[in-house]
Amino acid sequence: MSEHEHEEHQINRRGLLRWIINVVVGGIGAVLAVIVGGAVGSPSFRKERSRWLPAGRILGLQPEQPQPVTLRVVRKEGYYEAVDHEVVFLIRGAGDKVTAMSSVCTHLGCHVSWDPQGRVFRCPCHGGVYDITGKVIAGPPPRPLATYSTRIDPDNHEVFVEL
Amino acid sequence: MASRGNGVLDWLDSRTGYRNGLKHLLDEPLPSGTGWWFTLGSVLVGLLSIQFLTGAVLMMYYVPTPAYAWDSVHYIMTGLAFGHVLRDLHFFGASFIVIAAGLHMLRVIFFGSYKKPREVTWLSGVFLLLLILAFALTGYLLPWDQRAYWATVVTTNIAKTAPVLGPYVSRLMKGGPDVGALTLSRWYAMHVILLPAGLVTFIVLHLYLMRRHGISGPVKARPGKPHPFYPDHVVKDTLLVALVFAGLLSFAVLGHAPLAAKANPADASYVPRPEWYFLSLFQLLHYFKGGLEPVATIGIPTLLVLVLLALPWLDRKHDRDPRKRPAVIGITVLILAGVALLTTIGLKESPPEPDPTIWSPAAVAGLSIAQSAACTTCHAPGGAAAVLGTERIQHDDSWIEGHMSDPQMIAPGLRPRPADALNVLQTRAVVAYVDKLRLDLTPPQLSDEQRAAEVTIGTRCMGCHEIQGEGTSSNGAPDLTHIGAKRDAAWLDKWITDPGSVDENATMPSFGGILTADQIKAVADYLATLK
Numbered sequence: 053m054s055e056h057e058h059e060e061h062q063i064n065r066r067g068l069l070r071w072i073i074n075v076v077v078g079g080i081g082a083v084l085a086v087i088v089g090g091a092v093g094s095p096s097f098r099k100e101r102s103r104w105l106p107a108g109r110i111l112g113l114q115p116e117q118p119q120p121v122t123l124r125v126v127r128k129e130g131y132y133e134a135v136d137h138e139v140v141f142l143i144r145g146a147g148d149k150v151t152a153m154s155s156v157c158t159h160l161g162c163h164v165s166w167d168p169q170g171r172v173f174r175c176p177c178h179g180g181v182y183d184i185t186g187k188v189i190a191g192p193p194p195r196p197l198a199t200y201s202t203r204i205d206p207d208n209h210e211v212f213v214e215l
Numbered sequence: 216m217a218s219r220g221n222g223v224l225d226w227l228d229s230r231t232g233y234r235n236g237l238k239h240l241l242d243e244p245l246p247s248g249t250g251w252w253f254t255l256g257s258v259l260v261g262l263l264s265i266q267f268l269t270g271a272v273l274m275m276y277y278v279p280t281p282a283y284a285w286d287s288v289h290y291i292m293t294g295l296a297f298g299h300v301l302r303d304l305h306f307f308g309a310s311f312i313v314i315a316a317g318l319h320m321l322r323v324i325f326f327g328s329y330k331k332p333r334e335v336t337w338l339s340g341v342f343l344l345l346l347i348l349a350f351a352l353t354g355y356l357l358p359w360d361q362r363a364y365w366a367t368v369v370t371t372n373i374a375k376t377a378p379v380l381g382p383y384v385s386r387l388m389k390g391g392p393d394v395g396a397l398t399l400s401r402w403y404a405m406h407v408i409l410l411p412a413g414l415v416t417f418i419v420l421h422l423y424l425m426r427r428h429g430i431s432g433p434v435k436a437r438p439g440k441p442h443p444f445y446p447d448h449v450v451k452d453t454l455l456v457a458l459v460f461a462g463l464l465s466f467a468v469l470g471h472a473p474l475a476a477k478a479n480p481a482d483a484s485y486v487p488r489p490e491w492y493f494l495s496l497f498q499l500l501h502y503f504k505g506g507l508e509p510v511a512t513i514g515i516p517t518l519l520v521l522v523l524l525a526l527p528w529l530d531r532k533h534d535r536d537p538r539k540r541p542a543v544i545g546i547t548v549l550i551l552a553g554v555a556l557l558t559t560i561g562l563k564e565s566p567p568e569p570d571p572t573i574w575s576p577a578a579v580a581g582l583s584i585a586q587s588a589a590c591t592t593c594h595a596p597g598g599a600a601a602v603l604g605t606e607r608i609q610h611d612d613s614w615i616e617g618h619m620s621d622p623q624m625i626a627p628g629l630r631p632r633p634a635d636a637l638n639v640l641q642t643r644a645v646v647a648y649v650d651k652l653r654l655d656l657t658p659p660q661l662s663d664e665q666r667a668a669e670v671t672i673g674t675r676c677m678g679c680h681e682i683q684g685e686g687t688s689s690n691g692a693p694d695l696t697h698i699g700a701k702r703d704a705a706w707l708d709k710w711i712t713d714p715g716s717v718d719e720n721a722t723m724p725s726f727g728g729i730l731t732a733d734q735i736k737a738v739a740d741y742l743a744t745l746k
Binding site for chain 2: 066069070072073076077079080083084086087088090091092093094095106126130131132133210
C-alpha cells in the first residue's frame, strides 16, 4: 500500500466511524425524545371526559320557571382534583323535557340571573338580556346562552346534566 | 471538520472560535492500547445525562408534600404516555449508575491509574461516588410510599448512632424530631438542586484533570503511535453506551419500579429494607449490636471512605502492574467478596415485599362495608358526599380511621348520625380497601362463599391473627398465611367452632355462638386453601 492509498484508507475508516457514532447517538436520542415527548405532551393534548352530574329531581321543578342549581364539578388535573361550583338553570318544558342552560353570559362571562317579572335572563354587567330559550334579545352578547345535554333517570326522576 | 461549513458557521466561528475549542476537545491523543476498559467514564456520563433528562420531566409532575407526593408519582406511572417507562428509566438508572461507578473505580484500582500525578483526579472521583450515593439515598424517599418512609426512618436513626453529634445530625436531616413533611421537602431540594450542582462541578473538575494529565492508558506502555480520541475511541464509547442504554431500556419497559402503599406513619408493621446497594451495610448491623452498633453504622463506612481517599498515598510505588501490588489488589478483592457475601445474605433474609395489588381479606371486607348503608347513606350519587372511588381520597389513613370510628368527627352537627360507628377492625378494613382504590384496582370476582369468608376474616380473625402481612400478630395468635399447609378444612371448622373441644388448653375464644355454621364453614374452607 502506497502512502497515498494508506491515507485514503484512513479517511474512509474515519468516515465510517463518524457515521456509526452519528447513527447510534441519533438512535438513542430518538428513543429518549419519544419517551420524554409522550410524558411531557400527553396531558396537554388529552381530551377532557364529560361527566353526568346529578342536579335534583324533576318533580321539584315548576314548569317554565328556570331554577338555578349549583353543580359540583370535579376536574382532574393530573394528580390533583380541582372542585368547581357551576350554576346552571334547569327549565322544565312541555312533555317533562328538561333544558339545562349555562348561567355564564356570552359577552364577558358574568353570571346572569332570572327575572321572573320580565321572564328574561339579565346580565348585571353590561345589560345583556336573553329570553327563556337563551336567545339574545338585547345588549352586547354575541351568542345565545350555552345549553347542556340532560337525561332523566326513569326510576327516581333524577335529572342528570352533562358537563 | 473545520474546513467544511457555511457562512453562518464561519461567522459563528469568527466570533466564538468554537472550532478550535471542539478540535481541542476531540483531538486528544490517547496512548496506544487504550481499549474498552476506558469507556466506563463515558457510560457514566451517558447514564447521568439520562437521569438529568428524566429527572427534569419527573419534576414537571412531582410535588414534594406528604399530601400529594404519592399521588403525583402514581399519576406519572398511570396517567402519562410512557410515564411508567420514564419513571423506570430514572429508578433503574440509579442502579446502573452505582454499578458503572463501581466498575469504573475498580478499573482505576486494578490499572493503578490513581498514582502520581493523578491523585486529585482520584479524589474528585471518590467525591463523585459519594455524591451518587447521596442521590440514591435522597431519591429513595421521594415516592412517599411505605418503603420510602420506613427506610428513611431507619436511615435517620442510623445517623443518630454517631457519637456526640449523631442526634443533632439526625434532626438536621429530618428537619425536626420525626420523618415528615419537612424531611421530604429538604431531601427534595438536595436531590434536585444541591446534589446536581455538586455533581456537575465535580464532573467538570474530574474531566479537566483527566485532560490535564492525559488518560493513564494500559498498565505497561505499548509500542505504537497515539490515536486521536475522536472518532477512534468515541466509537467504542458510543457502542458501549448504546449497549448499556439498551439494557436500561429493557429494564424500564419490562420491569416495574415499585410503588408500595402510601406512607402511613401510624402503620409500623412495614418491614423496611434499603436498596440493594446499601444492603451490605444494612446487613452489617446484624453483627454489631448494643454498644458496638456505631462500629457498623458509622465506623466501618467512615473507615472505607478514608481508605479510599488516602489510597494514592497508601500505595505510592511507581509500578502500576496489579501483579506487583498484592496488598491493594488483595484487600480490594476481600472487600468486594465481603460486600457480595453480606448483600447475598441480606437478600436472602429480606422479608418478601407485600404486593399492594393483591386484594387481601381486609380489603374485600372493606369493600363490603363501603357498599353497605354505613357508607352509602352519604357517599351516594347526589348524596352529601362523593361516591367512593370517583374522587381522589384527600385524607390520610389516620383521618379515615377517625372519620369512621368517631361519629362526631363524621357528622359535626351537620349530617344524620349513623346508628353505629364502625369498630377498629372494620375501620382498618375500609382503610385497606381505600388503599386499593388509590391504586385504581378493580375488585376481584369472588364466589359468595369466598366473599363471606374474606369478610369474616377481615373483620374478625385479623383482630388477633396476621395474614399476608396484614392484621395483628402481637398477642401470640399464629400467622395464618400458610395455615392450609398444616390443617385441613374439617379440623379448622371444628377448631373455630369450639377450640376447647380440640385442645383443652386452647386460648382462642369459641366462635360457635358468634358466627353461623355457614360462615365458619366458609372461613375453614378458605383458610385450608392458604398453603
